[in-house]
Amino acid sequence: MANSKYEYVKAFERENYLLPETYIVIRVDGKGFHKFSKYYDFAKPNDLGALQVMNAAAMQIMHRYSDVLLAYGDSDEYSFLLRRSCELYERREMKLCTLFASLMSTYYMHFWNQRYPEKLIQLEMIPTFDARAVTYPNFRTVRDYFSWRQVDCHINNLYNTTFWNLVEKLGLTGQEAENKLMGTVSSDKNEILFKECGINYNNEPEIFRKGTIFVREIVNSKECNDDDEIKQLSARQKQRQEKMRKKAEIKEYHVDIINDDNWWESRSWLERS
Numbered sequence: 001m002a003n004s005k006y007e008y009v010k011a012f013e014r015e016n017y018l019l020p021e022t023y024i025v026i027r028v029d030g031k032g033f034h035k036f037s038k039y040y041d042f043a044k045p046n047d048l049g050a051l052q053v054m055n056a057a058a059m060q061i062m063h064r065y066s067d068v069l070l071a072y073g074d075s076d077e078y079s080f081l082l083r084r085s086c087e088l089y090e091r092r093e094m095k096l097c098t099l100f101a102s103l104m105s106t107y108y109m110h111f112w113n114q115r116y117p118e119k120l121i122q123l124e125m126i127p128t129f130d131a132r133a134v135t136y137p138n139f140r141t142v143r144d145y146f147s148w149r150q151v152d153c154h155i156n157n158l159y160n161t162t163f164w165n166l167v168e169k170l171g172l173t174g175q176e177a178e179n180k181l182m183g184t185v186s187s188d189k190n191e192i193l194f195k196e197c198g199i200n201y202n203n204e205p206e207i208f209r210k211g212t213i214f215v216r217e218i219v220n221s222k223e224c225n226d227d228d229e230i231k232q233l234s235a236r237q238k239q240r241q242e243k244m245r246k247k248a249e250i251k252e253y254h255v256d257i258i259n260d261d262n263w264w265e266s267r268s269w270l271e272r273s
């Protein structure tokens, strides 16, 4: 089939190879989950079952691709951190994004149907995800990226928790609750929740307040990587490292990753991978 007269059309193709030796973060986001969550009657403001379906899908992706070192998710989004020397699809951006978007969509559908056999996904409302890839030059920016997503989770969740308590507990209309929350800062919302709704926000489930972090807990981190060594690794050493990544346990956390330096330091292999 090679060299047909039609092959010249390949010259129109363009490819973006993500910068080498940089951390790749791929973020998937549910398309139209505002409608999706209404259609399948999600609990407000957080549906634990739906979050667990997201988590099961993300976990499956980590099991399948050992290049993923860490993942963070909340609501309808998940971010996957790929190791610096990742060579999946030769670091081709389109390939990686379409792969992660389709993995997330199909795994989500699978785990949803497994969990809710009485509420199977209907053809008119299927779960679909888009994906983008960003490269980060060093570990500080990677950490700041994940802090940014966790802050976003916090801001949204505090707002949504207060909003839905005002509506469902105190009987305000959506508009009234919106007006009441306009211009308020975090401490105001905490106080409204505490004084008017009898809720201590800090006692809300951590999975809602902090999101979910999956980490590939690589045991023998010394051998696993060291910056200068990495370029000189033999094929056999690379294979051994891959084996170690594959057999590493994937652990789930719901902790504050913004301020906890110790948490990051005890996972320092992330920085060297």
Ligand SMILES: Nc1nc2c(ncn2[C@@H]2O[C@H](COP(=O)(O)OP(=O)(O)O)[C@@H](O)[C@H]2O)c(=O)[nH]1
Pocket (backbone or CB within 6 Å): 029, 030, 031, 032, 033, 034, 035, 037, 042, 043, 044, 045, 046, 047, 048, 050, 051, 075, 076
């Ligand atoms: N009720 C409910 N809605 C959720 C939950 N998780 C996500 N959503 C919905 O999904 C939306 C996700 O935000 P975004 O991606 O900006 O909106 P999209 O463009 O509609 O997907 C939220 O605004 C909610 O409407 C949940 O646990 N419960």
Ligand SMILES: [Mg+2]
Pocket (backbone or CB within 6 Å): 029, 030, 031, 032, 033, 034, 076
């Ligand atoms: Mg979305």
